[in-house]
Amino acid sequence: MKNKPFWLFAALALFIISLAYGYTKLIVPKKETADAVQCHETPNIGSPSTFQPTIENKHKPAGKAPKGMVWIPGGEFSMGSSAEDESLCSIKGVTKDAAPxxxxxxxxxxxxxxxxxxxEFEKFVxxxxxxxxxxxxxxKEEFPDASEEDLITGSAVFTPASSAVNLNNFLQWWRYEPGADWRHPEGPQSTIKGKGNYPVVHVVYEDAAAYAKWAGKRLPTEAEWEFAARGGKTGNLYVWGNDxxxxxxxQANIYQGHFPIKDRDTGEDGFKGIAPTKQYAPNGYGLYDMAGNVWEWVxxxxxxDYYRTLAESGKTAKNPQGPDAYYDPSDPTQIKRVHRGGSFLCTDQYCTRxxxxxRGKGEIRSAAxxxxxxxVKDK
Incomplete structure (x- = not known):
């Protein structure tokens, strides 16, 4: 059996390239070198005056919040990012889908x-x-050109490179792992035993939506996610502030060190790789891990160009549900929904989402x- 079925890995590659890294072709070092790209921690940002004050609703429902949930008041706010780059050596344009x-x-x-x-996911299952x-x-219906031996279960798993690599080739640190799933996050020999409080991974959009329906909840809209992440603050660069x-x-589980070399994640934030939930201070609404650890489906x-469409209307968008159709000119055949928050692999060298x-994005039936x-749950 082939370890990396080409047809399946190619499909997953499209997903990986669009998850967090956006326009990978923009992230090519000036010199073809195996040295790490050296970048600064703070990205270039536009004028803070583009953000207007957040106005929270005053109403709060009577009674306690459902177990494990907090009340988000909602209201009017300025949505999006004024960051001109992702600290990727000041390469501009990679965050343009978050503007204006x-x-x-x-x-x-x-x-x-x-x-x-x-x-929680195990209870659902x-x-x-x-x-x-x-x-x-x-x-075969889904992949008619695949041979029978290549039709195997699995998912994408981060695999550090053995030495320094150019960051314009993400295939050097991702692999398709047969047998990887939510119970076996690194492959069939791995387990989640003793990791009940870690976030579930290797879930695609329909998996997340199915869980939400069973739990009497739903997935948040992108606007709801960002309003909640901002915690009542206006225009901050990060969930916790501007530093x-x-x-x-x-303040979050992100990647420090020489990305993506094996054993070069320094773990300065307290963790190398994925972390249990609630390891850092919550934001202003009592929400944990709204940055880093794992990406979140919305x-x-x-x-x-959805944000531009909303801005050009000249009106405040009320409870926006997203565009009527997906559109990614860099990858037009893949059906994608939005991801938010970044992950433990986000780094100032490559992805500061x-x-x-x-914003992030992912093909709806691809997992990692x-x-x-x-x-979320309506009141």
Whole structure:
């Protein structure tokens, strides 16, 4: 059996390239060298005057919030990012899908205080018998050109390179791993035993939506996710403020060190790789891990020009549900929805999508070991 079925890995590659890194062709070092790209921690940002004050709703429902959830008041805010680059050696343009800043209003709602965990997802699976997409054998109908021996279950797993590599070839640190799924995040020999409080990974959009429906919840819209992540603050670069490391301390599980070399993740934030939930201070609404750790599915289709469409209307968008169709000119055949928040692999060398207003995207039936989700519930 082939270890890396080409047809399947190619499909996953499209997903990986669009998850966080956007326009990879823009991230080519000036010199063809195996040295790491050296970048600064703080990206270039536009004028803060593009952000107008957040106006929170005053109403709060009576009674306690559902277990494990917090009340998000909703209201009107400025959505998007004024970052001109991702600290990728000041290469401009890679965050353009998060511009321009535009006004949005959302109603109040409840939100999971952390990402859905292995323990919570396991309860869902035991109650329903649900089988995730990563656990399902691909079919000839879905991949007519694949040979039978290549139709095997699996998912994408981050695999550090043995030495320094150019960052314009992501295939050097990702592999398609047969048998990788939410129960076996690194492959069939791995386990989640003792990791019930870690975020569940290797879930695709329909897996997340199925869990949300079973739990009596739903996936958040992109606008709801960003309103909640901002925690009532206006225009901050990060969930916690404008300094990546207040008082020299990391506030999220992201990557430090020489990316993506094996054993070169320094773990200055306290973790090398994925972390349990709730390891850092919550934001202003009591939400944990709204930056880093794992990417989070939201309900919106991904469209590169959606924000511009909203801004050009000249109106405050009320409870926007995302575009009517997906649109990514760099990858037009792949059906994508939005991801938010970044992951433990985000780094100032390659991807700083832990910046609160920036966006990710993913093919809806592709999974990886740095993608999870959280849910919301209407009042």
């Amino acid at each position: 800043i535009h006004r949005v209003y959302v109603d109040g709602y409840y939100m999971d205080e952390s990402e859905v965990t292995n323990e 035991k109650a329903t018998g649900y089988v995730t997409v990563a656990e399902q054998k691909p079919t 990546l490391k207040p008082k020299g301390k990391f 309900n919106d289709w991904y469209s590169i 832990y910046m609160v207003g920036t 070991n740095h993608v999870g989700f959280r849910c």
